[in-house]
């Protein structure tokens with residue numbers, strides 16, 4: 001076959017030109033559906049997605065005709081990525097069409113789901129049910145909403161997911177991989193990736209167990225011990241979030257020193273009449289302070305920063321690259337809360353990455369690994385959410401720096417970051433076992449609750465059965481979006497934060513660092529982001545931090561003062577038993 005470098009370069013040039021228009025068209029069709037869910041838009045999106053998949057197949061076949069062994073590393077990497085197209089490689093076009101239809105059907109069920117409290121009183125997840133979980137302390141109402149959401153989403157998807165599942169097990173439709181999970185893990189370019197994340201999770205478990213014990217004890221006081229199972233689990237509807245994945249809305253119940261000012265600035269944002277646009281301007285201002293690239297005109301002009309009236313949209317936040325080097329958008333049903341301020345930074349982090357690597361060849365316009373993409377915005381938030389910075393931008397007027405506020409702040413951050421770790425880890429433990437064929441459709445929910453009980457120490461507030469499909473109540477399952485990337489991001493973002501704080505000249509404990517206005521930190525971060533996925537992620541990590549492996553040490557150092565406090569407060573009432581309370585077998 002063809003080892004001619006000249007011809008190979010011409011092929012890559014053609015690929016880069018045509019792929020930009022092809023992917024741009026695909027993103028526009030997806031955007032139209034995401035911002036206006038109708039049957040017509042869904043059909044159009046599936047049609048364009050199929051055309052894009054077939055074009056990718058054609059390019060992969062043409063790339064396969066080259067013998068790349070004599071090409072330079074960058075060319076070899078481009079050819080590898082042009083051929084590595086996952087499910088798009090499915091040669092049975094009817095099956096491929098069916099797969100894309102099933103996925104868009106599940107996405108519609110999730111995004112149009114509503115919880116009904118009475119005949120004509122049905123509420124969507126965003127903003128109504130989310131606000132309920134953040135603000136209500138009415139255990140009965142929370143229990144109804146918890147069950148209602150799962151009845152309206154997961155329960156309605158079980159058969160669709162079973163069909164989807166049939167495409168993902170061996171012989172996997174992602175050519176060259178044992179199953180879809182193997183394809184997803186291949187993006188981390190290390191064959192020990194699953195052991196690596198398991199090692200990190202085990203290392204971080206003690207922090208989580210201490211936080212879990214402290215929160216359980218406080219919630220027992222709040223709601224009475226009677227609704228807590230003897231096994232030590234926390235009923236999942238009491239943790240301030242529909243999926244119990246982050247507990248920061250419980251801050252008012254959990255501050256060690258309640259006399260100090262509350263660090264959740266939601267009220268101050270509302271008082272100062274913050275708008276969705278203002279929230280994104282605060283984030284844009286931070287990137288500008290680092291000398292990084294500000295949001296282009298199209299971003300402000302074409303993004304969807306709040307839920308539109310009168311039509312159904314996919315409210316789950318996302319960032320969009322339209323692959324023409326200047327059109328980048330965020331879609332977020334922004335509510336005026338601190339959590340949405342954090343989400344806005346998260347989404348803008350994706351956009352900043354797009355902007356930094358926009359001149360790369362198209363196949364390198366991606367994160368160094370998926371965890372890198374998820375970490376960018378969160379690293380900025382680690383500075384923004386410090387009391388010092390919130391005070392600087394006028395959201396925490398009566399702030400006094402002292403030890404008690406320090407512990408309160410670390411508690412607030414732990415409720416967001418430490419609480420998340422088992423959840424971020426377990427979703428793809430479940431999915432990888434499903435894709436491997438280890439977890440059968442008849443055991444979807446049992447396997448899910450074994451992980452939720454075993455690793456997260458939460459229990460279902462109402463009995464569950466295999467009529468339910470609780471994984472489907474979390475966006476990323478119907479959205480078919482991998483999740484281990486967030487667990488990886490939560491480890492990496494503290495490694496990035498530690499490195500950037502060093503470059504910014506910060507002295508003192510890591511949790512008080514704010515890199516605002518540090519052009520040195522901005523330069524270092526930009527240099528790493530601009531590489532995209534043109535080199536293996538360990539090289540990118542080394543450029544920014546000097547390390548070549550993921551390490552939980554910076555995260556553990558950050559929270560060390562809180563761990564000491566929790567150990568003293570908890571005594572030996574720590575942990576939970578492995579058997580799952582109230583998981584009823586099929587009725």
Ligand SMILES: O=C(CCC(O)(O)[C@H](Cc1ccccc1)NC(=O)c1ccccc1)N[C@@H](Cc1ccccc1)C(=O)O
Pocket residue numbers: 245316317318319320346347350373374378479481486
């Ligand atoms: O799901 C998200 C944020 C959405 C997103 O920005 O990660 C989004 C997810 C998504 C949506 C549709 C299609 C694909 C992925 N990801 C992006 O928009 C994205 C990611 C990589 C590159 C380009 C865009 N966060 C997770 C976890 C999390 C992360 C950080 C803070 C809180 C919570 C969650 O809410 O459970």
Ligand SMILES: [Zn+2]
Pocket residue numbers: 346350373374
């Ligand atoms: Zn993200």
